[in-house]
Amino acid sequence: MITPGFVAAEDRDAVTAMLRAQLAGLPARSPFYAGLFAVHGVDPAALVSLDDMRKLPFTDKQMLRDSQAAAPPLGLHAGVDMAEVIRVHASTGTTGKPSWVGVTRRDAEAWTEMVARAFMTMGARREDVVLHGAGLTLFVGGLPIRDALERIGCTMIPIGTGASEKAVQALDSLGVTALHATPSYVRYLAEYLRRLGRDPREFGISKIFVGGEPGGGEPAFRRHIEQEWGARVTEGLGNADMAPVLFAEPPGAGGMRFTGGRHVLVELIDPDGGEPVDPEPGVSGELVYTSVDRECCPLIRFRTRDRVLVTGLAEDGAPLIRCVGRTDDMLIVLGVNVFPTAVRDLVQTLHPRTNGVVQIVLPSPGPRVEPPLRVEVEYGEEPGDRERLRHEIEDLIRSRLTVRAAVTLVPPGSIERTEMKSRLTRVSG
Amino acid sequence: MITPGFVAAEDRDAVTAMLRAQLAGLPARSPFYAGLFAVHGVDPAALVSLDDMRKLPFTDKQMLRDSQAAAPPLGLHAGVDMAEVIRVHASTGTTGKPSWVGVTRRDAEAWTEMVARAFMTMGARREDVVLHGAGLTLFVGGLPIRDALERIGCTMIPIGTGASEKAVQALDSLGVTALHATPSYVRYLAEYLRRLGRDPREFGISKIFVGGEPGGGEPAFRRHIEQEWGARVTEGLGNADMAPVLFAEPPGAGGMRFTGGRHVLVELIDPDGGEPVDPEPGVSGELVYTSVDRECCPLIRFRTRDRVLVTGLAEDGAPLIRCVGRTDDMLIVLGVNVFPTAVRDLVQTLHPRTNGVVQIVLPSPGPRVEPPLRVEVEYGEEPGDRERLRHEIEDLIRSRLTVRAAVTLVPPGSIERTEMKSRLTRVSG
Incomplete structure (x- = not known):
């Protein structure tokens, strides 16, 4: 039908x-x-x-x-x-x-x-x-x-x-x-x-x-x-x-x-x-x-x-x-489907402590990824305590997306910008 | 009419x-x-x-x-x-x-x-x-x-x-x-x-x-x-x-x-x-x-x-x-009208001794220019004797356009390329 x-x-x-x-x-x-x-x-x-x-x-x-x-x-x-x-x-x-x-x-x-x-x-x-x-x-x-x-x-x-x-x-x-x-x-x-x-x-x-x-x-x-x-x-x-x-x-x-x-x-x-x-x-x-x-x-x-x-x-x-x-973009972490856009949206909720720019770093091309999911996050203009922010993002990802993540905070502007479509993942062996 | x-x-x-x-x-x-x-x-x-x-x-x-x-x-x-x-x-x-x-x-x-x-x-x-x-x-x-x-x-x-x-x-x-x-x-x-x-x-x-x-x-x-x-x-x-x-x-x-x-x-x-x-x-x-x-x-x-x-x-x-x-682009050298495109076309006749890329260097914005007209010319893949090439271009410009020119030969690629319109002149004090 x-x-x-x-x-x-x-x-x-x-x-x-x-x-x-x-x-x-x-x-x-x-x-x-x-x-x-x-x-x-x-x-x-x-x-x-x-x-x-x-x-x-x-x-x-x-x-x-x-x-x-x-x-x-x-x-x-x-x-x-x-x-x-x-x-x-x-x-x-x-x-x-x-x-x-x-x-x-x-x-x-x-x-x-x-x-x-x-x-x-x-x-x-x-x-x-x-x-x-x-x-x-x-x-x-x-x-x-x-x-x-x-x-x-x-x-x-x-x-x-x-x-x-x-x-x-x-x-x-x-x-x-x-x-x-x-x-x-x-x-x-x-x-x-x-x-x-x-x-x-x-x-x-x-x-x-x-x-x-x-x-x-x-x-x-x-x-x-x-x-x-x-x-x-x-x-x-x-x-x-x-x-x-x-x-x-x-x-x-x-x-x-x-x-x-x-x-x-x-x-x-x-x-x-x-x-x-x-x-x-x-x-x-x-x-x-x-x-x-x-x-x-x-x-x-x-x-x-x-x-x-x-x-x-x-x-x-x-x-x-x-x-x-x-x-095509979906990742599978121990059987759990993760869309990179969902990670971005979670991080965005912490604005202005983060500026919402993220990139997931994959050891090898997906979709299967061994945990933890490595996520780079740009901190924002008012990051507060960075170590606390980092833990908070990891907790958010674990609780909402049920996967374990390892977050690295990087300064604003570190992740390559594009005027076309965002690259939410990159492969880095 | x-x-x-x-x-x-x-x-x-x-x-x-x-x-x-x-x-x-x-x-x-x-x-x-x-x-x-x-x-x-x-x-x-x-x-x-x-x-x-x-x-x-x-x-x-x-x-x-x-x-x-x-x-x-x-x-x-x-x-x-x-x-x-x-x-x-x-x-x-x-x-x-x-x-x-x-x-x-x-x-x-x-x-x-x-x-x-x-x-x-x-x-x-x-x-x-x-x-x-x-x-x-x-x-x-x-x-x-x-x-x-x-x-x-x-x-x-x-x-x-x-x-x-x-x-x-x-x-x-x-x-x-x-x-x-x-x-x-x-x-x-x-x-x-x-x-x-x-x-x-x-x-x-x-x-x-x-x-x-x-x-x-x-x-x-x-x-x-x-x-x-x-x-x-x-x-x-x-x-x-x-x-x-x-x-x-x-x-x-x-x-x-x-x-x-x-x-x-x-x-x-x-x-x-x-x-x-x-x-x-x-x-x-x-x-x-x-x-x-x-x-x-x-x-x-x-x-x-x-x-x-x-x-x-x-x-x-x-x-x-x-x-x-x-x-707008026309130069006036001692009362003689010179279009930069005409200079380029003369230089192009000497290809492959030149590659045809030229730029006129103006001490101050035109149209009036004191002679000599300063012209940068990229030499080509087969320039031959460069000093002779330089004189030849100066002679061409003098005989065809009736203005005195001072030519500088520069290596191929020296003059900025554009994918839109060529910049045939630049002002350099």
């Missing part, structure tokens, strides 16, 4: 028809799916209702990587010829080698529509002047969000990353009302302003839209950003291979709701067994996406590795979610 | 009507123009034909800066409220303080249309895979060109600047056929590839589109780039305050033709007296632009400070031009 709640009742017939049409045509235009369906003995024509989706095999990132290695540049799953592609994005992932995502004219239009709906949901309005502080090159969180903000009619200021002095010039003169960036860059820009002797609150920003990495949903981290800027934070969640933003948080909702309209079907599964999970408040699972009208990179039951928690239900019954972290 | 040749005969009636309509509405929506017309005793309604344009006053960059200082952020000339603006660009100019350029939805559409026509003129085609290596943030040569390439249907790869390793990954795997960047970055990327032990020719690029600064029209500089990449170079010319690209070079034409369609009227004037100049082959002058349908930043008789030479006429009689340089 398709996970209920992520597709509106009135959309079921339409998306079922679109999915059937996509599946029917897929084997002919994509050798990847022809092969996959053959291996799994799947007859696309036999799919009658959305509940039949469970008969379709999962796909994952490694399969897309292999597909691109076998048929560069866009892979056996691409579905259209390069001539139909108007833009190429990339997701870099952990290997550093980009995997390419092509977008046709129709795909781009669908993205703009989806992302505009997501930003409207997060609170962006035509009258907003939005400083767009995310990478405007291959990153899917850059150009597609620019398109969406302009579609809404916001005044979009393309700053990108690595240009904080330009961001300050824009803040100083353009009447900026809203900021869009990764949570990492939002914090970085506040630190940058403080170093200039400026107070982030002086600029009168009222809305901060974050995405591109977890962080916006961590309570203490969010509270810190909101206090720094005197602004409300809402967050979005997307996927480089599927769409830049698919879930977005209505202000005050306490979670993100699906905003992908009729373009994408969403399932919640148990990441171990792959069984469907009902999106009831309190349950967690992995998001799985299926496109129904994608031209260049049609994805069927694509496992995102995004682990989410259902935090509640919206008035219309739509599930509200938070991203707990990516399975 | 409006400069003939820059507006097609069949467009005259339409643009006259558009200009009249714009002028009629301008005083009411722009205090800048209301004041300007009052000071000059101009009655917009009295303008009947394009030949009457000479009755309108000139505007220039300093007036726009003053207008923004008086009414931030967009200035008294802006013409619409910030709420109508969907994007803000900036031109930094010499002061470092940005001057902002707002774009409404209709303005953005007009830009996309103009830039797409320009890139079609330069040879871009739907089937091209274009590496877009220009700054994708506030620079008008970034996002608007992305929009245009996608409009044409090219496959656009957004690399921006400062990401040469990503450019190489794209070149290695995406079947890139064309490159768009400033001439500075095109040369920089070739040098970068050579440092990696790669040959720029191995990637099979056949088209290079340059703009954003002079250089693409300097014969020796262009020949060098064409040889490095094994590709044809064509160039475009625009203006941050008017439109990203307004002139574009058809392959093999030996000059750029106007490609702004019905959006912009072009005049060629004598930069000293402001009198109109007939665009006959061999004459030079300053470009002056008038918008006829601009919403956010309507410009009337805007003096660009771009000095151009008419190199010939296209088959349909349209003038073909090269940009000689910007008046």
Whole structure:
């Protein structure tokens, strides 16, 4: 059964028809799916209702990587010829080698529509002047969000990353009302302003839209950003291979709701067994996406590795979610799952004794880590007794995350900052 | 009389009507123009034909800066409220303080249309895979060109600047056929590839589109780039305050033709007296632009400070031009006008004895310079006798540009590289 709640009742017939049409045509235009369906003995024509989706095999990132290695540049799953592609994005992932995502004219239009709906949901309005502080090159969180903000009619200021002095010039003169960036860059820009002797609150920003990495949903981290800027934070969640933003948080909702309209079907599964999970408040699972009208990179039951928690239900019954972290980043300490973002959020609760910047040092690449978990933490402007602070953090991690940690306090600025996504772990043999 | 040749005969009636309509509405929506017309005793309604344009006053960059200082952020000339603006660009100019350029939805559409026509003129085609290596943030040569390439249907790869390793990954795997960047970055990327032990020719690029600064029209500089990449170079010319690209070079034409369609009227004037100049082959002058349908930043008789030479006429009689340089950059040595780009092009003729990288060292800010003109030149891979090379460059500059020069040879890499626009002069007291 398709996970209920992520597709509106009135959309079921339409998306079922679109999915059937996509599946029917897929084997002919994509050798990847022809092969996959053959291996799994799947007859696309036999799919009658959305509940039949469970008969379709999962796909994952490694399969897309292999597909691109076998048929560069866009892979056996691409579905259209390069001539139909108007833009190429990339997701870099952990290997550093980009995997390419092509977008046709129709795909781009669908993205703009989806992302505009997501930003409207997060609170962006035509009258907003939005400083767009995310990478405007291959990153899917850059150009597609620019398109969406302009579609809404916001005044979009393309700053990108690595240009904080330009961001300050824009803040100083353009009447900026809203900021869009990764949570990492939002914090970085506040630190940058403080170093200039400026107070982030002086600029009168009222809305901060974050995405591109977890962080916006961590309570203490969010509270810190909101206090720094005197602004409300809402967050979005997307996927480089599927769409830049698919879930977005209505202000005050306490979670993100699906905003992908009729373009994408969403399932919640148990990441171990792959069984469907009902999106009831309190349950967690992995998001799985299926496109129904994608031209260049049609994805069927694509496992995102995004682990989410259902935090509640919206008035219309739509599930509200938070991203707990990516399975790729998850650590396993004596059988206990630990997301590095959870460590950061715990440390953030001790601000201003810490400044919230952390890095987990792994003796060897994860996910399995021998205890204690080695955590570097920057102390803050008012650390108080450092030995006591260190013990307090270790106690917090042990009591809340049930793993033993060894904390090292380091001076502010010791841990490398990034204007893109935070590196919450590093491997150091 | 409006400069003939820059507006097609069949467009005259339409643009006259558009200009009249714009002028009629301008005083009411722009205090800048209301004041300007009052000071000059101009009655917009009295303008009947394009030949009457000479009755309108000139505007220039300093007036726009003053207008923004008086009414931030967009200035008294802006013409619409910030709420109508969907994007803000900036031109930094010499002061470092940005001057902002707002774009409404209709303005953005007009830009996309103009830039797409320009890139079609330069040879871009739907089937091209274009590496877009220009700054994708506030620079008008970034996002608007992305929009245009996608409009044409090219496959656009957004690399921006400062990401040469990503450019190489794209070149290695995406079947890139064309490159768009400033001439500075095109040369920089070739040098970068050579440092990696790669040959720029191995990637099979056949088209290079340059703009954003002079250089693409300097014969020796262009020949060098064409040889490095094994590709044809064509160039475009625009203006941050008017439109990203307004002139574009058809392959093999030996000059750029106007490609702004019905959006912009072009005049060629004598930069000293402001009198109109007939665009006959061999004459030079300053470009002056008038918008006829601009919403956010309507410009009337805007003096660009771009000095151009008419190199010939296209088959349909349209003038073909090269940009000689910007008046802002021009040096005056004992009454002789010297464009730094001309110095660079002379030095480039001595490749591979020099590598073509030069910088003019000014004891104090220009334009007036006491001779000798101090020029730093990087020697190349095969400099031969350096003392002889030095004299040869000094002789070349004296004989071709009629100014006395003092050349210092410096090792390759000594002069600071930039991935945006070259800095051909520096002030050193």
